[in-house]
Structures are given as C-alpha cells and as structure tokens.
Amino acid sequence: MCMRLKLAKVKWFLGLFWLIALLTLAGCSEERRTKVVDYPIGKPFMYGNKVILKGSGTKDELKKLTTDLNNYWDDSARVRKEQRYLLGYRIKNPPVYNSINIIRSINYMNAYLNAQGYYYANFKDSIHKDSVGDQIRVNATITINQGKNISIDSVGYQLDDTTMQQLALQRMRGSQIKKGSPYSKQLISAELDRMISIYRRKGYYKLTREDLYAEIDTTDINLIELTLDPFKQAELIAESARKRRLNPTWNLTIKKRATADSSKLTQFKVANIYYYPETKITDVIDSITTSKGFIEEQHGDSYLRYQVGKFKYQPLKEHTFLSKGELFNEESYFKTMNTLGQIGAWQQVDSKIIERDKDSLDLYFYLVPALKQNFTIDLEGSRNTGDIGAGNLFGISTNLSYKNRNVWKRAIQSITNFRTGVELNLSLGNNNTNQQLVQTFNISAGHTFAFPKIIQPFKNWKALSTVDNKRTLLSFNAAYVDRKDYYKLRSILGSWGYEWKKVQRRSDDTWLFKPINVELYSLDTLPGLDTLFMKNPFLRNSFNTGNIYSQSLSYTKTINAANRKSHFIRLGVEETGLIFGLFKGLRNDIYRYIKVEAEYRQSKKWDKSEMAYRAFAGMGYNYGNYPGNKEISTLPFFKQFAVGGPYSMRAWGLRQLGLGSSNTYDSILTSTFRDRYGDMVLEFNAEYRFTMATIAGVKIGSALYSDIGNIWNLKKDPLDTKASFSLSNLATDLAIGVGTGLRLDFNYFLIRLDFAYKVKDPMRTENGGWMSIKNFNWTDIRSNGREVSNYALQLGIGLPF
Structure with missing residues (x-):
C-alpha cells in the first residue's frame, strides 16, 4: 500500500512538472521559441515575413487576402519555419537578404491582386x-x-453562331458572373470552362477552351462624348478618374475566336459503340482496334468483341x-468510363474516339479485367484496460474473406466472410478464482451479392437516372456469441437493399436504403446472468430476444474543401414493426421501435498537424411491447448504444460508462x-x-x-430514475475525459496507444463528479467496495474517428 501511494505521488509531481513547463514555454514569445540553424555568418538573412493590409473590406475578405498574399513572397525572400515539439519553431538555411527579392515579391503580390480585381493597389x-x-x-x-475591387457592370455573349448564341443565353442563369460581381481572372476562367462544358455536352466535340475568350471593356462611355471645350474635356477626365477610384467597373463579353476549321462549329452525333471487355494491360489500343482476331457480337448499334467470352453484354x-x-x-462519355471502372469487374478502362464521316463519332471502350477471385486473411487484436493490474481484456479475432468479382459473367460482386474470435481475461491472478481465461467466444459467417444495377419492381424510376454507382445488395449472415457463464446469443440476418451515390467535384453523397431487413435472434441466459437478475431485476430490461422485420435508410455526405478542411455527415433511421406489426399473427412476436442516428465529423489539416472534431x-424509441414481456420498454440490447473503449470515451473501458449518473451497475458485486x-x-x-518525428519511414x-x-x-424506470435522460440533469450526467497518446503511422495502417483520465465521472460521489486537484487519486472506491481506475490505457488500430 505504501509503495502504491509513493508511485501515485511520483506520477502526480511528474504531471505537475510537465504542466508547469508547458505553460511556461507557451508564455514565451514566438521569437524566443524560434531557433535558427545553418545561417550565413556575418551577412543579413531573412528572419521574418509579414503582410499588412490597410484597405477596406470584410474581416473574412482581409484574412483571406492576407493569407494568400503571404504565399507570394519570392523564394529568396521567404522564411520557412518548421514547427517542432508542439510549441517550438526552427528556421533552417535562411536566405541571404537582398532588396531585389523584396521588389520581386511586390511584383508577384501585385499580379495576384490584379487577378483578383484589384488594379489600383499601393505598396510600401x-x-x-x-x-x-x-x-x-x-x-x-x-x-x-x-x-477598391473592380466589379462587373455588364455581361454579354457575341459568339457569331446562332446555335451557340442560343445555348449561351439559355444557360445564362448558371453563370457565376453577374452585374455587380467582383472582377476576378479565376471567375472568368471558370465561366469559360462552363461555356465549353455546355457546348461539349451538345455535340461540339472539336470546340476547345482556346476557341473562346473574354473581352474586357474599361472605357468610360462619357469620355467618348465629343466636345471642343478643353475645360469640359478635362472635367470629364477628372470625373472618370474619380469614379474609377471610388467605384471601378468593367464590361465583360464572351466571344469566339475566328477559325478556318469549320468542324469546330459542327455538332457531332454518336455512331457505333465497341466494347473490348478482355483487354490485356499490355495490349496496344491501336493494334487491337484494327485486329481481326476477335469474336464479335452485335447488339443493336453496339458491338462486343472478345476472345474467350468472360463477360456478358448486359452490364456494359x-x-x-x-x-x-x-x-x-x-x-456522359466520361461518366460511362468512370462507372465501368467503379463496378469492380475491371481494374482499368480506356477509350478512344474515331471520327466517321463529317459529323459522327465511333466510341471504343477497352476494359482490363480485375483479378476475378481472391482470398484475404486478417488477424486483429485489441486491448482494453481500466487498470494495469486488474480488469484487463485482450481480444483477438481472425477474418477470412473470399471475393468473386464476376459472378455469372455479369460483373456481379460476391463476398463471403467467416469470422471467429475470443476475448481473454488477463487478470486471473487477482484472487478471482471463479474467472475463466476465455470470457467471450464468437463466430459468424456471411455472404453478400452486389448487383451493379438497381433491381426494382417498377421500371424507369427517374429519380435514380442521374446518380452514380447504383447497386442492389442481397446479404445473409449467421452469428453465435458465447459470453461465458452469462448468455449465448444466436442470430440469423437477411436483407435486400439499394445503394447509390452522387459524385460531385468536391463532395460525395451516398444513400443506402433497405426496404427488407429480417433479423432472427435466440438468447439463452446462463446461471451467471440469472444470478445478476435476482440481485438487480433492472438488468433484465437489457436482455431480451425476439425477431426484427425492419426498413432502414442512411445518408452519408463527404466534403473536401479547397482549404484542406473536410466534413463528414451521416444520418440514419431504422424502423421495425410498423408494417409487419399490422398482422395480428406477428404483432406479439416482433419488436416495434424507431431508431435514429446523426454524426458529424470535421478535420482541418496543416503540414504537420490536424484538428479533428x-x-x-x-x-x-420502443413504441410496442417486447415479445413475451410487456413490462419492458427499452430497445433490445443488441440494438442499444454503448460507449467506452479505444474509439469512444477513451477514459472508460469498453461498455463501462453509463447509464446517466445511475450507480445500479456498481451495486452488483461482480x-x-x-x-x-x-x-x-x-x-x-x-x-x-501532430507529427513529432519520422524514423525509417514510420511517422x-x-x-x-x-x-x-x-x-x-x-423511458423512466421508477426503480432507477437516474438512468433515464433528463435535460435538467444533463450537466450532471455528462462524463468528461482528457488524454494524450502515441501513434505509429506505417502508411498502410496505424497503431495507436492512448492514455486518458476521467476529469468528470458521473459515478464519482465527491465534488459533483469532478476530479480534485488537491486530493488527486488514480483510483476510486465504489459503493460495492470495488476499486475502479480513474484512467484507462487503450490500444487501437487506426484513428478513433
């Protein structure tokens, strides 16, 4: 006991020492925390760069301009600071100062401001x-x-072609350039790209970006007014200069360059389509296009050319x-290529367009097959502990997977999984003679068919015509879980669902809809669990079994912004029993509940660090009765939520936090x-x-x-009121953990060791659950006399979120 107290004091003083050192270092100026190495001795060198904006604008506009302008220092005048050890900086090999490099930097910055519409900037x-x-x-x-930023006064189109002019006017609403828009070369470039995209979607196959240009008119129409009075002319010039300074505006016109190639104005049509689904990666496209060594199948206006016959025409x-x-x-042409490449049956898709006659195009698609079948074996391990000496659990599992990428020659994906694992108790020597080495054993097998299309009872569902990666999923799974001495759970699951995706420039939207989901469960309670039920009847609410007939819908959106910030949004809803519960024969044998989930993640990355939320x-919500037990009002335990472990509330062990501030579980002597x-x-x-170092390629x-x-x-339980959610008790019920960790990034996988401390534990009876600085403790004694750690070590694979 004495040794343990001494160890706790040592840990406490070490933690306090490092905290004081960190706060002291953070209080120093950045200059004192910056070290310069390999600098030129006896010569002035660049130590700092700074850009100050004095012009008007919103806070966000000025912040963006300042950040961008700092990227336009000349390379020989730029100071490169490396962040080291969280708060320190280092400058290595700083460039020698030369006034010419400052002048170059000003020129670069002025060119950037011109591109953003600032043509009257002053530099000092x-x-x-x-x-x-x-x-x-x-x-x-x-x-x-x-x-002042120059604004667009008017936008026009002069394309010298009736059809092109008509298309431009019809699609004018889609333009980002409107009267009053700030002038920007980037904005004009985007408008030219948009116009070319419109024309190339309407058959203008040979029209390129170089065939269009934007003409800027900076003339003040008042200066064109003829006058013989020199004083009047001087007054007009002065007034024009004043307007240009206070509110500069330009006129913009999109025009087509003159060309002798009349085919640039030709609208091409699609002729024949040819598929080569057995192309070898070493094949030369020009050679196989003219080769006669293929079997050819004609399907209307399309042709399938192959040598063996590994694929059917329909999925193509x-x-x-x-x-x-x-x-x-x-x-549509590029969408075809991308979609064929994303099915999974082909690892690479190339294409070629050959002109036929004067206004027709033959399309050729060359598809390199992916490896048809493969096996994978994964070994996974995890360790979860709330105390180095007691309560250690080590999990190990093996996952075998077999994948067939071309079932029945129709590019159907088939995946078979077999998984088995055990959870071992590593604390057998802590006077727990009744414990067993194997705490949990599980085994499962599953099979999924992924059809590369939407198989629906009704045809031509227009809502899905514009989406990508449409798939129909048919899945089966069977599992067995043996929690030694407590319960045995058997389950059989089957589902039919649809998945589709909408791909945009910087974001993806993915939908998964399962109109049919059947889950059959069977639970056997063993003597250990029956004993716990007698000691605490409340636990019986969490262990019930029955059947589930449900529908579910989930939506996922990922956004990758240009400023290295990413967003992830996931929404999900599952409903069971609403439809099948209408049948009297099933009403008393199935669950009836609705379950919703929402998740948001954000990350902002820098060169060697990242902030993630x-x-x-x-x-x-259970709106029905449990099969065989009308008194229970919670979800089945295999559908409920749990927190704690390497990926959630890391200061607590796996499934060891909750419910609310209830101490019901602590009253159980186990x-x-x-x-x-x-x-x-x-x-x-x-x-x-943040990254600290890179050793032998490992970050x-x-x-x-x-x-x-x-x-x-x-739902409130009169026997355990603190376990139910109440907005008035939210501050009391919330648990808070803080920590740090070590990450080893091998690029293809990441090993993570996290240490976390319970700053606020709803189960802690003193100080409102908050930790005490004065009476700091590594452990607490609960109401049942059991000693519980205030910290946890977590070993995980990959990032927690």
Whole structure:
C-alpha cells in the first residue's frame, strides 16, 4: 500500500512538472521559441515575413487576402519555419537578404491582386535589421492598400453562331458572373470552362477552351462624348478618374475566336459503340482496334468483341450513358468510363474516339479485367484496460474473406466472410478464482451479392437516372456469441437493399436504403446472468430476444474543401414493426421501435498537424411491447448504444460508462460482467494531432484530446430514475475525459496507444463528479467496495474517428 501511494505521488509531481513547463514555454514569445540553424555568418538573412493590409473590406475578405498574399513572397525572400515539439519553431538555411527579392515579391503580390480585381493597389515596404549574437536578422514587412475591387457592370455573349448564341443565353442563369460581381481572372476562367462544358455536352466535340475568350471593356462611355471645350474635356477626365477610384467597373463579353476549321462549329452525333471487355494491360489500343482476331457480337448499334467470352453484354450496356444517333455528350462519355471502372469487374478502362464521316463519332471502350477471385486473411487484436493490474481484456479475432468479382459473367460482386474470435481475461491472478481465461467466444459467417444495377419492381424510376454507382445488395449472415457463464446469443440476418451515390467535384453523397431487413435472434441466459437478475431485476430490461422485420435508410455526405478542411455527415433511421406489426399473427412476436442516428465529423489539416472534431447522437424509441414481456420498454440490447473503449470515451473501458449518473451497475458485486447499454447516446470528441518525428519511414505522432458524453434510457424506470435522460440533469450526467497518446503511422495502417483520465465521472460521489486537484487519486472506491481506475490505457488500430 505504501509503495502504491509513493508511485501515485511520483506520477502526480511528474504531471505537475510537465504542466508547469508547458505553460511556461507557451508564455514565451514566438521569437524566443524560434531557433535558427545553418545561417550565413556575418551577412543579413531573412528572419521574418509579414503582410499588412490597410484597405477596406470584410474581416473574412482581409484574412483571406492576407493569407494568400503571404504565399507570394519570392523564394529568396521567404522564411520557412518548421514547427517542432508542439510549441517550438526552427528556421533552417535562411536566405541571404537582398532588396531585389523584396521588389520581386511586390511584383508577384501585385499580379495576384490584379487577378483578383484589384488594379489600383499601393505598396510600401519596411525592412528592420536586428543583431542577435553573430546573427543579423532581417524582418521584412510589406504594407498594402489594395484599393477598391473592380466589379462587373455588364455581361454579354457575341459568339457569331446562332446555335451557340442560343445555348449561351439559355444557360445564362448558371453563370457565376453577374452585374455587380467582383472582377476576378479565376471567375472568368471558370465561366469559360462552363461555356465549353455546355457546348461539349451538345455535340461540339472539336470546340476547345482556346476557341473562346473574354473581352474586357474599361472605357468610360462619357469620355467618348465629343466636345471642343478643353475645360469640359478635362472635367470629364477628372470625373472618370474619380469614379474609377471610388467605384471601378468593367464590361465583360464572351466571344469566339475566328477559325478556318469549320468542324469546330459542327455538332457531332454518336455512331457505333465497341466494347473490348478482355483487354490485356499490355495490349496496344491501336493494334487491337484494327485486329481481326476477335469474336464479335452485335447488339443493336453496339458491338462486343472478345476472345474467350468472360463477360456478358448486359452490364456494359446498363452502364453506358450514350446511344447511337444522339448528340455526343462529353459528360456522359466520361461518366460511362468512370462507372465501368467503379463496378469492380475491371481494374482499368480506356477509350478512344474515331471520327466517321463529317459529323459522327465511333466510341471504343477497352476494359482490363480485375483479378476475378481472391482470398484475404486478417488477424486483429485489441486491448482494453481500466487498470494495469486488474480488469484487463485482450481480444483477438481472425477474418477470412473470399471475393468473386464476376459472378455469372455479369460483373456481379460476391463476398463471403467467416469470422471467429475470443476475448481473454488477463487478470486471473487477482484472487478471482471463479474467472475463466476465455470470457467471450464468437463466430459468424456471411455472404453478400452486389448487383451493379438497381433491381426494382417498377421500371424507369427517374429519380435514380442521374446518380452514380447504383447497386442492389442481397446479404445473409449467421452469428453465435458465447459470453461465458452469462448468455449465448444466436442470430440469423437477411436483407435486400439499394445503394447509390452522387459524385460531385468536391463532395460525395451516398444513400443506402433497405426496404427488407429480417433479423432472427435466440438468447439463452446462463446461471451467471440469472444470478445478476435476482440481485438487480433492472438488468433484465437489457436482455431480451425476439425477431426484427425492419426498413432502414442512411445518408452519408463527404466534403473536401479547397482549404484542406473536410466534413463528414451521416444520418440514419431504422424502423421495425410498423408494417409487419399490422398482422395480428406477428404483432406479439416482433419488436416495434424507431431508431435514429446523426454524426458529424470535421478535420482541418496543416503540414504537420490536424484538428479533428466529432459529434454523435443516437436515439431509439420502443413504441410496442417486447415479445413475451410487456413490462419492458427499452430497445433490445443488441440494438442499444454503448460507449467506452479505444474509439469512444477513451477514459472508460469498453461498455463501462453509463447509464446517466445511475450507480445500479456498481451495486452488483461482480468484476466480470459490467456491460452497459442505453437507448440514447450523446458524444462529442475533439482531438489535436501532430507529427513529432519520422524514423525509417514510420511517422511518430501524438495527440491531445477530450471526450464528452454518456448513454441513457429514454423511458423512466421508477426503480432507477437516474438512468433515464433528463435535460435538467444533463450537466450532471455528462462524463468528461482528457488524454494524450502515441501513434505509429506505417502508411498502410496505424497503431495507436492512448492514455486518458476521467476529469468528470458521473459515478464519482465527491465534488459533483469532478476530479480534485488537491486530493488527486488514480483510483476510486465504489459503493460495492470495488476499486475502479480513474484512467484507462487503450490500444487501437487506426484513428478513433
């Protein structure tokens, strides 16, 4: 006991020492935290760069301009600072100061401002030299008054072709350039790209970006007015200069360049379509196009050319978005290539367009087959502990997978999985003679067919005509879980669903709809669980079994912004029993509930660090009666929420947090079964990740993080009121953990070791659940006399979110 107290004091003083050191270092100026190495001795060198904007504009506009302008320092004047050890910086090999490089930087910045519509900017540079030892440091500051941004006064189209002019006017609403829009070369470039895209979707196969240009008219129409009075003319010039300075505007006209090639104005149509589904990766496209060594099948206006016959024509046709006789559409052409490549049956898709006659195009698609079949074996391990000496669980599992990418020659994907694993108790020596080495054993097998199309009872569902990666999923799964001495759970699952995706430039939208989902469960309670039921009848609510006939819908959106910020949104809803519960014969044998989930993740990346956030909420409401037990009002335990472990609330062990601030589970005198499940979950995570070093190609990183959350039941139980959610008790019920960790990134996988401490534990009876700095403890004693750790070590694979 004495040794343990001494160890706790040592840990406490070490933690306090590092905290004070970190706060002291953070209080120093950035200059004192910056080290310069390999600098030129006796010569002034660049030590700092700074851009100051003095012009008007919104806070966000000025911030963006300042950030962008700092990227336009000349390379020989740019200072490159490397972040080291979280708060420190290092400058290596700083460039020698030369005033010419400052002038170059001003020219680069002026060119950038011109591109953004600022043509009347003023620049002033300031150079400050400072001697530190044998270092002659130079800080360069450029102060800029960018002036007013030029705006577009009018937008017009003069294309000298009736059809092109008509298309431009019809699609004018889609333009980002309108009267009053700020002038920007990037905006004009985007408008030219948009116009070319419109024309190439309407058959203008030979029209290119170089055939269009934007003409800018900066003339003030008042200056064209003829006058013989020199004073009047001077007044007009002065007035024009004043307007240009206060509110500069230009006129924009999109025009077509003159050309002698008349085919650029020809609208091409699709002729024949040829498929080569057995192309070898070593084949030369030009050679096989003219080769006679193929068997050819004609299907209407399309041709299938092969040598062995590994693929049917139907999946190729279903994923081709062009037909003979219609105007060539470049967007549909590339969509066809991308979709065929994403089915999975082919690893690579190439294409070629050959002109026929003066206005027709033959399309050739060359598809390289992917490896048809493959086996994979995965070995997974995880360790979860709330105490180094007691309560350790080590899980190990094996997953065997077989995949066939071309079932029945129709590019249908077939995946078979077999998984088995055990959860071992590593604390057998802690005077627990009744414990067993194997705590949990599970085994499961499943099979999924992924059809590369939507198989629906009704045809021509127009809502799905514009989406990508349409699939129909048929899945079966059987599982067996043996929680030693407590329960045995058997399940058989089957589902029929549809998945589709909408791909955009910087975001993807994925939908998964399962109109039919059947889950059959059988639960055997063993003596250990029956004993717990007698000690605490409340636990019986969490262990019930029955059948599920449900429908579910999930939506996922990923956004990758240009500023290295990414967003992830997931929404899901599952309903069971609404339809099948209408049948009296099934009403008493199935669950009836609705369950919803919502998750949002955001990450902002820098060169060697990242800030990540996650928010998750879930809720399930039981609006029916349990099969065989009308008194129970919660979800079945295999559909409830749980928190804790390597990926959720890391200061707590797996499934060891909750419910609310109830101590019901602590009243059970057992150390081998404390799993907790709830009908509602709220969780928020924030994590700052950074790279510390790279050794032998392995990135060694760390993180500082905080986890906030808990689980609850929705319906109140008079026997355990603190386990149900109440807005008035939310502050009391929320648990808070903070921690740090070590990450080893091998590129293809990441090993993570996290340490977390319970800053606020709803089960802690003192100080409102908050930790005490004065009476700091690594452990707490619960009401049942069991010693519980206030910290946890978690070993995980991959990032937590």
